[in-house]
Amino acid sequence: MLETDKLTKQFKDTIAVDDVSLVLKRGESVGLLGPNGAGKSTAIAMISTLMKPSSGDVRLNGKSVLKKPDDMRRVLGVVPQKIALYEELSAYENLKFFGRLYGLSGNKLEQRIEYVLELVGLADRKKELVKNYSGGMQRRVNLAAAMMHEPEVLIMDEPTVGIDPQSRNHLLETIRKLNRDEGMTVLYTSHYMEEVEKLCDRVYIMDHGKVIAEGTKEELKAILSDQETVLIEFDQNYPELFKKLSEIEGVQHSTIEEQSLKLIIPRGTRMLAALFHEAERYGAQVINVNVQTPTLEDVFLRLTGRKLRD
């Protein structure tokens, strides 16, 4: 339905997006994963016809949208990273305006406003000014505004940044409902791995402007199929012990998180004896040892050498 072909954007000496090719099939939910500065927002700006690419193409149903963006604009709903609303107006007034932009009027406009307000759970507070809403409620109106014209494709640029867990869950549930129940095609960008794991069928991983991996969640995790993750929790942080453990033969990658140590090791490696031996030598108390199957976070770590939220 929607595809990009070798999309590139260069700002003076910086290449923000480099040769990115994505495909979104109708009804699919696709994640675009990457740390801050990976080029996700720039890619989205080009896909949504907001920014012209330096080279490459964006196609909707096989037709390029770069010269004639109208078709794309009619079917596309974009939820920006910023709260792009008029805060001195109410949610109802904001939605009325965004509906009018797409030619809605009269009863149809009113019905659509009611529907999207119900969808985001703000029907009973529609008359309140947006500036008086919590961050989570503002995010929900941000989504509702993109839904006013019944878009076929919904692009979301980190829509859950800075909101409380309750609003985040509500938002994720809404998106899941739109995708599964209404068949809406979704492109979801985030640096929250668990959101992408929860929502998306397929994932593109971006770093430094390039797509470095793509596939279903299972396909990506298979990259680490011969490995496992060992999470060891201690009673406190032992920098020297952690360094020593990271150097044990077979450890491919290690991450320190406060008083925990995460090690990626080849599947079947026998290292527990060495672990407890070293812990005893340093007088450290092991509280918990957990052997996990790899997550997308681990995949990202393996591919880029850094964490998503670095």
Add this chain to the structure above:
Amino acid sequence: MKAVFLLQWRRFYRKPMLVLAMFGLTVIFVSVTAAGGQSGPQMTPVYADESMSELQAQRWLERLNGGDQFQFELMAESEARSYVAEGDVSQAVNLLETDYRLLVGREDPARFALDSFLRRIYSEELRLENAEQTTPGIRADMESSLADPALTLTVESLQGEDSFQYNGQLQLLFGMTLFFVIYTIMFSLVRIVDEKRTGTWSRMIISPVRKWQMYLGHLGYSFLIGFSQITLIFLLFRFAFGFELGERFWLLIAIAACYTFSIVALGLLIISLITKPQQLGAVIPIVATGMAMVGGAFWPIELVTNEILLAVSKALPITYGLQALTSVAVYGNGVQAVAMPLLLLLGFGSICLAIAIRLMEWRSAS
């Protein structure tokens, strides 16, 4: 475009304070300040030099009161000085036999008009006295000829270049109205910058609405809010405060429309050059006050003698706005007299608009 235009009015409904403040400031400033002024001629104390006889002084007084621009009152020097010292009048005139002196208490734009008037009357009178020495009876002949002219010639200036007439009330009304409306218009245009900052502008770009429709929605609102402010103030001062705005009120409204257009365009140009709302908060007052000072909103441009300032004033829309309004309301001129300033306002606006939109688009593309 309609959606963007209607949105601005909804936002005005929610946040009307800025516009109301500018409207209120104009009304308060003009009504309070103009209360001290009069639309008719102000009394100017006159005292005669010791060398003059009372008869000579009376003759000069009659001559000076022959016009309706000033009203002179003969009194003792001490009384005239007291008027000036207490600030009841700005200046008094000391009559000499063949000359005059002005006793100035405070700077007043009317001084220049008074000086110009006295110079003209003295020069006419002295020339006549000289002519009487060679041709006795010439004064009587001239007076009878003036009373019963062979033909009547009406002179009307196309450019409104009549001799300078100062009307303090209207100078204040026009100056302050055109000055404060700059704030209303330019701060309403700051919304474009604000929309770009918050991301609602991008949301509109990726909707089916065209960019020119987005601009037109904003500019249309700014124009209408500025134009309404000027019109309402003129109506208020004409009907509630009884200001004499001349017989061609409709022409004043047409001038207001052209001026508003030029300020909307200038505002957009400034916004295209300076993109940060914080910087605009500083730049707009500087531009508005600077334009008002040089363009003649605070005092008549006719009083400015500095060649550089006069040259700069030619590039400012407020100069032409004030010139056109004064021409119609004070001098009673018609469309022909204000055609040139109006064309200049429209031309200025069109050029600013074209540059501003190109600049904005170029910035967003890069």
